[in-house]
Each structure stands twice: as structure tokens, then as C-alpha cells.
Amino acid sequence: MRNRHRSSRYGRYSGGPDPLAPPVDLAEALDAVAENVMSGYSPEQAMREFLRRGGRNQRGLDDLARKVHQRRRDLLRKHRLDGTIQEVKELLEKALREERNQFLRDARMDPMDRQFREMQLDSLPTSPAAAVTELADYDWQSDTARQHYEQIKDLLGREMLDQRFAGMKQALENATDEDRQAVAEMLSDLNDLLDKHARGEDTPEDFEEFMAKHGDQFPENPQDVDELIDALAQRSAAAQRMMRSMTQEQRDELMSLSAQAFGSPELMSQLERLDASLQALRPGEDWTGSEQFDGDQGLGLGDGTGVLQDLADLDSLAEQLSQSYSGSTLSDLDIEALSRQLGDDAAVSARTLAELEKAMQDSGYLRRGTDGDLKLSPRAMRKLGQSLLRDAAGRISGRQGRRDTRLAGAAGEQTGSSRAWEFGDVEPWDVTRTVTNAIGRTAAAGQDPVKGLRIHVQDIEVRETEARTQAAVVLLVDTSYSMALNNRWVPMKRTALALHQLLSTRFRGDRLELITFGRYAQRMDIGELTSLPAWHEQGTNLHHGLLLAGRFFRQHPNMQPVLLVVTDGEPTAHLMTHGEAWFSYPPDRETLTTTVTELDKVTRQGAEITFFRLGDDPGLVRFVQAMAQRAGGRVVAPDPEDLGAAVVGEFLRNRYADPVWDTDWD
Known part of the structure; x- marks a missing residue:
């Protein structure tokens, strides 16, 4: 059996998105x-x-x-849009120049005939269109001049067709009479097909027959009559817009010249019929627009129509890129x-x-x-929390000069001893004891540990830990308008997300309550807080926030209470006995008294309290310092960008006497 060899060629990939491109970030x-x-x-x-x-x-x-x-x-x-007119002018000037030169070269020419012809050429209208029309019956003496004049009619025919069928100007260059007849036949068949389609009488076979006969003149390769109409209507509408973009003088010139296209008015008749059919079939196209061209590079009718199509493309792309429409x-x-x-x-x-x-x-x-x-989604919140927690850990490590280490003691503090692993244990392995056990067991079985060591379940030992007290953690965050006004709104949210991620992944036994306080305080889940918009709300009701924090601590009596308060202002509101908030600025005595009273209640519950002061207002500094001293707590004054690291670090300080951190908390 003969082997068949297959050859391969390599080239640029053009079948869609690059299969080797990196994934989106x-x-x-x-x-x-x-x-x-x-x-x-x-x-x-x-x-x-x-x-x-x-x-x-x-x-x-x-x-x-x-x-x-x-x-x-x-x-x-x-x-500019007078390219065809300029090209006609150039050909006309060449024809007239060659004709006059022929007068000089032909010594046998009758002097009276020469004088008459010169007067005829000298009296031609200045309008190229009128001059071309007047020369329609002129008997050219120079063959070269006659060729230039015929090129004008050929150019006009090709330009008129190129307006409706892209590429016709080049395709019909040096065209024969048979080529022109083929185009005329295509136009007639196309108009007949569109008429049948407008009446609803066409069939797929009609389209297939048309394409089999004339398909080489449609590089767009339409698959059905609707695709054919779409392509033709877009081009035809662009041609109409081009005409309307011209000056009145330019339009008049072209309309007059069009009668000379291919030396017969039949072409324009067919094209006008085509335009009318397309406009009726696709009225949604822009048939009436115009543009203001002010460049110095002249465009022919076909190229100009192409530019108008480009402009329509660009307008459509601008709308698509704006993404401003519904859906x-x-x-x-x-x-x-x-x-x-x-x-x-x-x-x-x-x-x-x-x-x-x-x-x-x-x-x-x-x-x-x-x-x-x-x-x-919750998945997005977790992913974002991981990122923010890593950032906070990195800031902690960098600020305190600590080496990155794996967070230890999530299940308790290590005692220094180990024990055999039992099903359900989550403590870290004692690697040294585990490997030693495997070596001893292998050697006792008469095998050489050097040639291959396998660890069995019975070899594993884990490090013993002491039970760690669980914590009930409240993060109280100020949501008064000054937080947003002073660019502290986003750092506050980033802090909450980082702390939420830490407790969700490394301290699953702890409980976290997020409480916001503005004119009123309220409990929020992490999703609500993340999407919370900044609003112009007067009031810093720390009293209400402390009241909700104390209620949360009472719901978890067997946990160590930890209170973290983030604020940038003194209390300016408190709850009255009937539940309404009282606002006063500067803070009145009753607001301060009720706030301190509620702080004392939280302190008696044994809460470890830290205030995170954002800002250097003297009144805020005095108030926060006095509250911390009264509660036996601490004051931390971080920059807003360091707030997340400060809160996470303070939480860990409360949880461990000698904390270590990890920048890979994901």
C-alpha cells in the first residue's frame, strides 16, 4: 500500500481570536x-x-x-468630492490639446475648416458637463483626442457603476463592448429579481440562478436575496449621501455628465430603477444624510461612495462603543x-x-x-476579600519588619508535644516525628529506607494544641458624610472586607458583626456594606452603634468580646428614649453622656476595645483618647490607606500575645 504524504503550510492565524493569546485578566x-x-x-x-x-x-x-x-x-x-469632475476636466483638456495640435500638424487641412473648428473649440462652455455634451457630435480629427474623449464616457460609466458595486471602476477598465453588455444584462436581471422580491413572488431558485449567472460581480458573496439587498442598499444609500454632500454646482455637473456614461442613457435608467427599488426595500437606511468634506484629495464617485460607507461604519461603531442604548x-x-x-x-x-x-x-x-x-456574587466578595487581606498582611509585614510566615494556631496554640493522628484532626503535622516513624517502621520490616520510603497513616503525628478562646468581634464603622467627603469611604469598606475574609477563612469559630453608624446605626452583611452608597447624612451616632455592639456580645456570652471602632468625628447624635435620633453640632453634653454610658456597659462585658482615629481634629483627638483611657483600650491613628492593615493587625494582637502573620491568606 502506497504511503500518502500530507504537506502543511504555516501562516498567520485568521480564524477568529488568537488561540495562543493569554486568558483575560x-x-x-x-x-x-x-x-x-x-x-x-x-x-x-x-x-x-x-x-x-x-x-x-x-x-x-x-x-x-x-x-x-x-x-x-x-x-x-x-x-473632497469633485474627483470625478476633475478627472473629466483633465481628460477633456488632453483631448482639446491633442485636437489643436493636430490642426497644426495637418498641413493639408482646409484653412476654413481649421478656423471653424478652432472657433468651435474656443467657444465651448466652461462647464465640463456642458462641454462634453456639446462635443458629443464633434468629428475629431485626432485619433488620440477621440480616445481621450471616449475615455470620459467610459470613466463616467465605470464611476456610476462603482458607486453601486464596489470594484467596478477597476474591473471595467479597458472593458470591451461585450463586458459592457454583460453589465447591462446583470443590471436588468438584478432589477427584475428585486421587483419579484418586492411583490413576494421570488423563490430561492431565482436567487441561485441569478448568482450562478452574475455571482462573480458580487465579491460580498451573499447567501440569499436579503443579504444581497442589504449590501446593495448600504452602498446605494452611501451614494445618495455623497451626492447630497456635494455643492449644487457639483451635483449639476455630475447629473449632466451621467447622460454620457458609456455613451448611452440606458445605464442611468437602470441605475435609477435600482436605487428606487433598494430605497423601497430598505427604507431604514440613511438615504438623506450628508457630510461636510474640506480636504484637498479629490474622490471619484466610487471612492467617494466608499468613504461615505466608511463614515456610516464609523457612526455605527461609535454608537456600539458608547453602549448607551437599552440592552x-x-x-x-x-x-x-x-x-x-x-x-x-x-x-x-x-x-x-x-x-x-x-x-x-x-x-x-x-x-x-x-x-x-x-x-x-459571594464568590466575588471572597476573591476580593482575599486580595485585600493579602494587601493588609503585606502592609503589616512591611511596617513591622516581620518575615512572612504561615499563620499558626488557627485551631489553638501549640504545646510543643505531638501525638498520633486521628481521623478528623486538623492540626499541622509534626514532620520530623512522622518521617522518623516511617524510617523506623521500614527498617523493622527488613527494608532499606534509602531505596524507597513510604509514609503510612500509622506513621503520622500531629502537633498538640491547646484550645483557643473564640471571639465575638464587632467592627463599628462611621458612615457619616465626612467619611466620603475626606476620601475615607473606600478604605473603610476595604477594611471590613479584609477582616471579614480573615475571620471567614482562618478564624471560623469567631463571629463577626459589621455595624455602621451615621444618624442611626444598623447591622449589615458584607455585601450590603460593600455596595453602600455615600449619602449626605448628618450625624455620628456612636451611642446607637455601641448599643447594638453590646447586644451582639450578650448573644455570645461564652466568647471573648472584641470591639473595633473606626471613626473620623466626635459623636453628634444619640438615641432618645422614644427611639428617634437627636442631632446637635457641636456635640451637646447629653450626646456625650449617653455615649460614655453605653461604652461603660460594653467595657463591663470584658470587651477589648480599640479606636481607629481618622483625622487630627483636636476635638476628635481629645474625645477618642478619653474614651480609650476610660475603657482601658487603645487608640490607633493610621493613614486611610493603612486602615485595613491597622485593623487586621490589631485584631491579631488581641488574639495572640506574640502574633505572626501570613501574606498568603487565600
Whole structure:
């Protein structure tokens, strides 16, 4: 049996997204979206903001939109629409020059005939269209001049066709009479097909028959009659817009010249019939628009129509990139049009953004709520918490000069001894004892441990730990308007997320309560706090916050109470006996008294209390210091960006006498 060899060729991949391209960076997208959510955006708005802005190595929609607008401006500034008229003028001047030269060369020419012809040429109208029309019956003496004049009619025919069928100008260059007849036959058949379609009488076989006969003149390769009509209508509408973009004088010139196309009015009759059919079949196209061109590069009718199509493409892309219409998604982007107008790099950027948008939802980071709006999912909250916790741990390690180590004692404090592993144990292995046991067992069995050592379950020993007291932790965060006004709103939320992640993953036995206090205090879960918008609310009701904290501690009487208070202002509100909040600035005596009274109650519950003071207002400094001294607590005054590290570090200080941290808490 003969072997068959298959040859392979290598080239640039063109079948869609690059299969070797790196995956989209969801981590960067999630961080950006979450940061915007914490700043007050809805998740939907935050996602749109990231897509508009882009990432570190990723162009966003705004950048692509700027390039679209720049290309549109460049097209209008570069071109003018009298290219065909100028080309006709040049050919006409060549024809007249050659004809006059022939008068001089032909010594046998009758002097009276020469004088008459010279007067006829000298008296031609200044309008190229009128001059071409007047010369229609002129008997040219120069063959070269006659050829230039015939080129005018040929040029006009090719330009008129190129307006409706891209590429016709080049395809029909040096065309024969048979070629022109084939075009005339195609136009007639096309108009007949469109008429049948308008009446609802056409069949798929009619389209297939038409394409079998004339398909080589349609490089778009339409698959059915609707695709054919779409392509033709877009081009025809662009041709109409081009005519309306010309001056009245230019339009008049071209309309007069069009009668000379291919030396017969039949072409224009067929094209007018085609335009009318297309406008009736696709009235939604822009048939009436116009543009203002002010460049110095003349465009022929076909090229000008192509530029008008480009402008329509760019307008459509601008709308798609704006994502401002109802139900818009990046899957609406016409990647092919973007590549055609801005190049492959722009198409890759747009495709990557669309993949990011889809991946964010498919990955579970964003999900639709019952109200239809996008929300950060619990998975996204965990991922974000991991990132913020790593950042806090890194800041702690860097600030205190500590070496990164694995967080120990999550299940209790080590005693220094070990014991055999039992099912259900989560304590860390004693590696030295485990390996020693394996070596001893292997040697006792008469085997050489050097040649191969296997650890069996009975070899494993774990480090013994003492039970660790569980903690009931309350994080009280100030949500008065001054927090947002002084750029402390987002750091406050980042702090809550980091602490929530720490307790959720490393201190699962502890309980965390998040309490916000503005005019009133309220309990919140981490999702509510993360998406909490900044509002203009007067009041710092620490009294109400301490009241809710004390209630939480009483619900967990067997846990060590830990209270962490983040605030940037003195108390300016308190709850009255009927439950309404009383506000006063500067703080009145009753507000301070009720707040101190509630602090004393929390202190008597044995709470370890730390105040995190944001700001250097003298009144705030005095108040916080006095409260901490009264409760036997501490005051920490971090920069807002270090708040997360300060709170996490303080929590760990309360949990361990000699704490160690880990920057890999995920």
C-alpha cells in the first residue's frame, strides 16, 4: 500500500481570536469593578466604567471611540468630492490639446475648416458637463483626442457603476463592448429579481440562478436575496449621501455628465430603477444624510461612495462603543467593521473586552439579581476579600519588619508535644516525628529506607494544641458624610472586607458583626456594606452603634468580646428614649453622656476595645483618647490607606500575645 504524504503550510492565524493569546485578566477586572462599587457605583455601572477605561495593558472603549472619531475627522479633512469632475476636466483638456495640435500638424487641412473648428473649440462652455455634451457630435480629427474623449464616457460609466458595486471602476477598465453588455444584462436581471422580491413572488431558485449567472460581480458573496439587498442598499444609500454632500454646482455637473456614461442613457435608467427599488426595500437606511468634506484629495464617485460607507461604519461603531442604548452589550460590536476601519489591533482589543464582559458573568463574579441588576456574587466578595487581606498582611509585614510566615494556631496554640493522628484532626503535622516513624517502621520490616520510603497513616503525628478562646468581634464603622467627603469611604469598606475574609477563612469559630453608624446605626452583611452608597447624612451616632455592639456580645456570652471602632468625628447624635435620633453640632453634653454610658456597659462585658482615629481634629483627638483611657483600650491613628492593615493587625494582637502573620491568606 502506497504511503500518502500530507504537506502543511504555516501562516498567520485568521480564524477568529488568537488561540495562543493569554486568558483575560479577570483579577484586574474584578478589583477595578469592586473598587468602583465601593466608591458608590452600582456593579452594572462599575463594569461599564472598567470596560470604558480599560486595564493596565488593555485599551478600553473610550480609547477605541476616540480612534473612531479621529478616523472620521481625518476622512472629512482629507478628501473632497469633485474627483470625478476633475478627472473629466483633465481628460477633456488632453483631448482639446491633442485636437489643436493636430490642426497644426495637418498641413493639408482646409484653412476654413481649421478656423471653424478652432472657433468651435474656443467657444465651448466652461462647464465640463456642458462641454462634453456639446462635443458629443464633434468629428475629431485626432485619433488620440477621440480616445481621450471616449475615455470620459467610459470613466463616467465605470464611476456610476462603482458607486453601486464596489470594484467596478477597476474591473471595467479597458472593458470591451461585450463586458459592457454583460453589465447591462446583470443590471436588468438584478432589477427584475428585486421587483419579484418586492411583490413576494421570488423563490430561492431565482436567487441561485441569478448568482450562478452574475455571482462573480458580487465579491460580498451573499447567501440569499436579503443579504444581497442589504449590501446593495448600504452602498446605494452611501451614494445618495455623497451626492447630497456635494455643492449644487457639483451635483449639476455630475447629473449632466451621467447622460454620457458609456455613451448611452440606458445605464442611468437602470441605475435609477435600482436605487428606487433598494430605497423601497430598505427604507431604514440613511438615504438623506450628508457630510461636510474640506480636504484637498479629490474622490471619484466610487471612492467617494466608499468613504461615505466608511463614515456610516464609523457612526455605527461609535454608537456600539458608547453602549448607551437599552440592552447594550459588547457582543453588539461589529468586530469586522472595527478591524476594517481601525486595524487588527483595535479588533483584538474590542474582542478582549467582550470576552472580559462575558467571562465576568460566566465566572460567577457578577450575577443578575431578582430586580435584573448586576450584583457582586459571594464568590466575588471572597476573591476580593482575599486580595485585600493579602494587601493588609503585606502592609503589616512591611511596617513591622516581620518575615512572612504561615499563620499558626488557627485551631489553638501549640504545646510543643505531638501525638498520633486521628481521623478528623486538623492540626499541622509534626514532620520530623512522622518521617522518623516511617524510617523506623521500614527498617523493622527488613527494608532499606534509602531505596524507597513510604509514609503510612500509622506513621503520622500531629502537633498538640491547646484550645483557643473564640471571639465575638464587632467592627463599628462611621458612615457619616465626612467619611466620603475626606476620601475615607473606600478604605473603610476595604477594611471590613479584609477582616471579614480573615475571620471567614482562618478564624471560623469567631463571629463577626459589621455595624455602621451615621444618624442611626444598623447591622449589615458584607455585601450590603460593600455596595453602600455615600449619602449626605448628618450625624455620628456612636451611642446607637455601641448599643447594638453590646447586644451582639450578650448573644455570645461564652466568647471573648472584641470591639473595633473606626471613626473620623466626635459623636453628634444619640438615641432618645422614644427611639428617634437627636442631632446637635457641636456635640451637646447629653450626646456625650449617653455615649460614655453605653461604652461603660460594653467595657463591663470584658470587651477589648480599640479606636481607629481618622483625622487630627483636636476635638476628635481629645474625645477618642478619653474614651480609650476610660475603657482601658487603645487608640490607633493610621493613614486611610493603612486602615485595613491597622485593623487586621490589631485584631491579631488581641488574639495572640506574640502574633505572626501570613501574606498568603487565600
